[in-house]
Amino acid sequence: MPPIDDHLAIFDPVTDPDQAERYLTDWPRDAKGRARAILRPRTVEEVAQIVRLCAAAAIPVVPQGGHTGLVAGGVPSADGTEVVVSLERLNHIREIDPANFSMTVEAGCILANLHDVASEHERLFPLALGAQGSCQIGGNVATNAGGLNVLRYGMTRNLVLGIEAVLPDGQIWNGLRKLHKNNTGYDLKQLLIGSEGTLGIVTAVSLRLFPKPTQVETAFLAVENPAAAVALYGLARRDLSDLLSAFELIGHVGVELAQEATPDLRHPLETRSSHYVLMEASASGLVDLSALMQRFLESAMEAGHVLDGTVAANSAQAGALWRIREDLVEGQARRGRHLRTDVSVPISDIAAFLAKTDAALAQAEPNAIPVAYGHVGDGNLHYNVLPPPHMAEGDKPAFLKQCEQVVYAALPEFAGSISAEHGIGRAKLGSYLKGLAPEEKALTEGVKRLFDPKGIMSPGRLFEV
Incomplete structure (x- = not known):
């Protein structure tokens, strides 16, 4: 064993192959790497010792959290050269x-x-x-x-x-x-x-x-289309002001996927629609939030923005409504490998972006199953795509890459972003660098050189090396 590895061995390395497995991938399991060592320091001083040792030997380091990333940023490279530093024991x-x-x-x-x-x-x-x-x-x-x-x-x-x-x-x-x-x-x-x-x-x-909020109002509403959802959001911001805390757009396919993942999950409305809004407002203090929500919904119905809706009567009902949003992610995972995107456009362009992308995808890949949902209040959409049933596993990577290119191709018209909240990692590196302006690339590389002149920190994420 080389001397550097002898030194690193004092930081509680994971050596059992079964235990090491979870440190070599993240939640989607689309990428798997190998690690030179997997270390679990207990203090910031131990983290510093590890980094000093690696810096002296020019060994690359990748920090790791809870393995829930979606862009392979915390997954070690396949060549086995990187030292994984898990922060799980710094938990005080x-x-x-x-x-x-x-x-x-x-x-x-x-x-x-x-x-x-x-x-x-x-x-x-x-x-x-x-x-x-x-x-x-x-x-x-x-x-x-x-x-x-x-x-x-x-x-x-x-x-x-x-x-x-x-x-x-x-x-x-x-x-x-x-x-x-x-x-x-x-x-x-x-x-x-x-x-x-x-x-x-x-x-x-x-x-x-x-x-801490002392009042929470959660509503699940049927809307005619994404344009109606955006109009409803504008009304909600006006009437509920800064008390509005969440405003989610969910397509009917998303509800079906949630029910696939959780069979006892009931559809909350009698009316079926192509799109739904899950929204929440919260407050503390002397505000009568229930009355405020009721007046808002009455205005929304009168304006024709809402086809049908329900308001949770208690926290259990609110939890059941949120399970639709949460479980649709699990429903997609149960369908197997699929495309996950994390794009953003101006709120005012959400409906136009969805219409343009739907049409382009239908033309390029007619058998694709789009699953679009996301955060209307900040313009962040997860325009995901499921491959058609029974597609051979070997055909899925090329198919999903083509679908991703269709989604990304629609963004420039709206000055959108390929990553609203998931980051770049290694999965989106090529698309990120392709869209980076020369002056922005130069500034970014300058910051990297200033902080990390040896290039040991998370190479291949945000930068090619």
Whole structure:
């Protein structure tokens, strides 16, 4: 064993092949790699020691969170040269400060656990994802995760007050400020947020908290088409103002997929439509949210934006409505390999983008099954595609690549993005670099060289090497 590997062996490496399996892939399991070593440090100092050793030997490092990524960013390369650094054992709550509406936590903390801790102190941490029972906050920060509440609370970068990170030379940068306002020079933490492990390893974060809602209203509404959903969203923003926290568009195929995944999941409406909206508003304090929601729905019905609808009477009914949105993802997975996209366009262009893409896909691949759903309030759509039933596995990669090209080809007309919240990783690297303007590419590469001149941090993600 080379000397460097002897040194790395003190950091609790995973050597059992069965245990190692989950560190070599992520949730979609479309990509699988090999690792030179899989290490699980317990402290930020141990992370720094690992990075210093790897930097000295020019060994590439890939940080890893909860294995819930969708773009192969945390999957080690196939050549077995990369050292995986799992943050799962850095999972302590360092401080919660209710009066400051903040909490400081380590990178390996599970997102759902942070929700629980904040709730115990009558506070809310609003980042909400389908994978929140498994994903880790360090990975959320490194990928600038989005989720269901972006329209009210913003992306992860809007929820981070400070960061602690190990830089590519092994230095520990302590930027764990809890300040809600700090206008002193460059905001360096914003470079690390969304950097996908290419500029350093996030080891702890100070997070912004909000008042815990005491009232929540959840509605599931049938609409005629995406244009009606967008019009309904505009009305909701007017009538419900900043109390609107989620506004999801779901096609009828999505509801069917959710019911495939969960057979006891009942359709909540008698009226069947091509599209539905799942929306939620929340409030604390003296607002009468129920009355406000009722007046909004009456206005929406009178304006013809809503064909039918239901409002959850309690948290159990609200949970059943949200299961439709959550379980449709599992329903797609049960159909086997499929295309997942994560595009965004201006809210005003959602209907036009869907119409253009539907038509182009029908012409290019008539047997494709589109599954479009997403966050209307921030223009983020997951335009996914299922291959036709009984298609041979060997034919699926080329078929799905063709479908992806159709979806991406529609974006330039709307000045859209190929990644709204999932990141680039290795899966989208080619498409990302192809659309990068020369001046933006030069600036991005300059930042990378400044932070990581040896190029050891997550090579092949965001950059070719």
